Amino acid sequence: METRISFRHVSCFLAIARERNLGRAAERLNLTQPAVSKTLTELESLADVRLVERGRHGARLTPAGEHFLRYAVGVAQAMESASAALHAPAAPPVQILTLGALPTVASGVVPDALLRLRERHPQTGVRLHTGTNQVLLSALKAGHLDCVIGRMAEPATMQGLSFELLYAEPLVMAVRPGHPLLGTRTASPQAVLDYPLVVAPAGTVPRLHTDAFFDAHALHVPATCTETLSISVARLLARRSDAVWITPEFAARDDLVRGELARLPLAAANAEEPVGLLRRSAGEPLDAVKALAEILRELTRADSRTAQSRTRRPRQRGTPSASERTR
Known part of the structure; x- marks a missing residue:
């Protein structure tokens, strides 16, 4: 079988895996949809197993297809590297x-990591x-990315991937310096809802933790909130208005350190999000990875x-704490 599978079979399969639709895969390959369907059928016949389930809502990989995908990506990358070497051997x-x-x-x-990668x-x-x-x-x-800095997912999604924990970051509520909530003795969840909220979109892990925080106080995120994945938009909304930005700490860290944003003294219990490096399990990772x-x-x-050093460092007598300074 391995001597009869050609690179066109692998390319066709990868296009289907990436697009999850035979029509879009055909467009990617500059072929007709019948030609793509025929090539896929040939591959499945050679493998003697169904790799893709076709339906009205697109194409979904079977477990055998998911397994084959792990190795097909490596074949495509090897061919691309070989082609590049032929076209520019002296580069x-x-x-x-x-x-x-x-x-x-x-x-x-990421910015600090990329700067250090560039140096080395x-x-x-x-x-x-x-x-x-x-x-x-x-x-x-599907082979579009070499690695991802992200979060764990459900077991079915993690098939063929490995996860290395890097850190866990808490959820914070960031506001502009001088925000009315910083002047109160206690900022409550109910008081937070008196101001515009900037939150992550529904279905994301930060949003799930945000919803859980308010649920624990018999409250809910209002429909009038601003949902966005854009960090630049979220931070500007918080800095230019009385909006409360609820976000993983790393996203607001530079603004908090520079004093351009301040943290409300409200902690979301059990809301630390594990972040790690995800890679494909099969094959040798790139040296850059x-x-x-x-x-x-x-x-x-x-x-x-x-x-840890900040946590352990004793506070000098007479020195106000961070929460006291904001009152």
Whole structure:
């Protein structure tokens, strides 16, 4: 069987896996839909197993298809590397890292990691893509991305992927300096709802934790809130108005450190979100992925030590605490 499967079979299968639709896969390959369907049928006949379930709502990989996908991606990447070597044999070796990151992470640990990667590996280019965790993991499994800085998902989605924990970040409520809630002795969940909210979209992990926080106080996020994945929009809304931005801490860290935003003294219990590096289980990762993984470990270890030292450092007598300074 392995001598009869050709690269056109693999390319066709990968296009279907990426698009989840035979029509869109045909457009990607510049072929007709019948030609794509015929090639897929040939591959399934050679494999003697169904790889794709076709239906009115698109094409879904079977368990056998998911298993084959793990190795088909490696075949395509090897062919692309071989083709590049033939077309530019004299060019200096340049490796492109295609990285996926959650928007909250992309504005936190990622910039420092990419700066350090650039210093150590100047011949490595980076193509950064942001999106929801579900979109990023689908792209990773289909070979669009080399690795993702994101979150764990349900077991079915994690098939063929590995997860390395980097850190866990809490949910914070960030507001502009001088916000009315900072002048009160106690900022309550009910008081927060008196102001516009900026939150993550429904279905995301930060939103689930946000909803759980208000549910625990018999409250709910109002329909009049602003839902966005854009960190730049969220932070500007918080800085330019009385809006309360509820977000994972890393997304607001620079603004909090510089004093351009302040943290409300409200903690969401059990809302720490584990963030890690996700890779495909099969195949040897790119050298750039290995280098990025080591850099991320260094940065998150350093952040952890800094946080611990701040926690252990005794406060001098007469020095007001952070919450006291905001009153």
